Amino acid sequence: MASLPNGTAAAAGSSGGRPVDKEVDFANYFCTYGYLYHQKEMLCDRVRMDAYHSSVFRNAPHFEGKVVLDVGTGSGILAIWSAQAGARKVYAVEATNMAEHARELARANGVADIVEVIQGTVEDVELPEKVDVIISEWMGYFLLRESMFDSVICARDRWLKPDGVMYPSHARMWLAPIRTGLGDKKMEDLDIAMDDWNLFVQDTQAYYGVNMNALTKAYRAEHEKYYLKSAIWNNLHPNQVIGQPAVIKEIDCLTATVDEIREVRAQVMLPISLEGARLSALAGWFDVHFRGSAQNPAVEEVELNTAPDEQGGTHWGQQVFLLTPPVKVSKGDSVNVSFSMVRSKENHRLMDMEFTYELHEFSGRKHPAITTKMYLE
Incomplete structure (x- = not known):
């Protein structure tokens, strides 16, 4: 997922789906993907690229002789890999003029007879057959920003065979207490x-x-x-995490519905593991897994993780949610967090969040709960 020049985020992969709100949203969301510099930022993310490359080629039996649908193909690299792994046919759907570049790359890499690039949205395109695999890099900041997964769900419900697989197949959202300046x-x-x-x-x-x-x-x-109330993109170092992270949402891509991801609500306890720290924010990230399905499991499961990494992490980074005021904590304390994230009424691709956090000291003393509203824009 690339960043726009004004610092806001663009979608994770490229745009294969259609916004459901206003025409201006359609234009704003999709226009950025016609530019190669956005694609280059994503293609230079080694964690992202290695995970997808490994998931395809280490699980070639899922692709050999199969029909693949790439939702939001962008430059077309996932479609090209699918063809190189032995796919019989790849339908690469792309809503922007980046489709022309994808066709050119398919020709240059000798797979134009397999990869068919279709310019349009998955809500509107018609395919001549059902597919065995849906592959897509749909993840946004904190996983769900951008709502591109809606389009992947649409593609799944329209075109995936009952025994088909999705790449990725599962996803999780994480929340952790951190220290930061x-x-x-x-x-x-x-x-x-x-x-x-x-x-x-x-x-x-x-x-x-x-x-x-x-x-x-x-x-x-x-x-x-x-x-103070807008999420901040940052690539955190692992030593900034001062307590145990918690999963706040798990998604099975084969069964998830749009209603299931429209709102995310969770209550978690975050144990503090560092003595004498200042809890100044919460951080959110995600991981996705390529497991295949229960009927058709992967030969080798692959994970793409966007957690804080001392090597610098990914272009997704993490989202930092400032807590005002910060709280001094000690090892053995815990922070109880009630979390909600819903789509903004003004723009369904953005998120409104609310955190209520309450410090429970190891001694048994409880601090008053504090509620803060945050925005992921």
């Missing part, structure tokens, strides 16, 4: 922004005779949302 930096940025606003208010009054102070509260609220 990002909150201090963001608070400094907020203070600078408010100092600048206050000077603006003074100057406007002095030079133009208009008192703008009535808007100060609204201006601050805007900037608090931007600096």
Whole structure:
């Protein structure tokens, strides 16, 4: 999943599905994928690339002589690998003009007779046959941002054979307590922004005779949302994780429904494992697994993990959710977290979240619960 120039996230793979809201959403979401520099960022992610490459070639029996559907093919590399692994036919669906590049790559790699690139959305395209395998790199920040999995579910329900497999087949979302200086930096940025606003208010009054102070509260609220309540992309080091991570959502890609992923709610206990730390944020990441199915298991299971890694991790990084105020914790304490994530009403590809966290000290003392709203935009 690439990042847009303004720092927001683009979708994980490329766009194979169709937004369900407004035409402007369609245009904004899909337009970025016509550019090779977005594709290059994803193609340069070695963790991502190695996981998909291994999942295909170590499980070649799933592909040999089979029909494959690649949802959101982008540059077409997953379709090309599928053909190289022995697929009889690969339908590579891509909504953007990147489809032309995918056709060119298929020709250049000698698989144009196998890989058929179809420009369109999986909600609209018609295939001449059912498929044995659906492969897609649909994952967004914190797994579900972008809602591209909706399109994969649509493709599965329309085109996958009853004994077919999905690549990936399973996914999990994780949450962990962390220490980070990002909150201090963001608070400094907020203070600078408010100092600048206050000077603006003074100057406007002095030079133009208009008192703008009535808007100060609204201006601050805007900037608090931007600096303190918006998820922050970061590649964390493992030593920033100060407690035991917990799974907050598990997804079976063969059976999941859109209703199941529309809202994610969980209650977890996060034991603290570091003495004298400051719990300043929670971090979210995901992993996906290539297991095949119960009827047709993988020869070798492969995992793609986006957890904090001392080698630098992936282009997905992790999402950091600042806790205000931070909490001093000790080894043996635990943090009880009630978590909810729902799609934004304004744009279903973005997420609104709420955390309620309560510190339970090892001594038995409980701190008052604190609720904070966050946004994954």
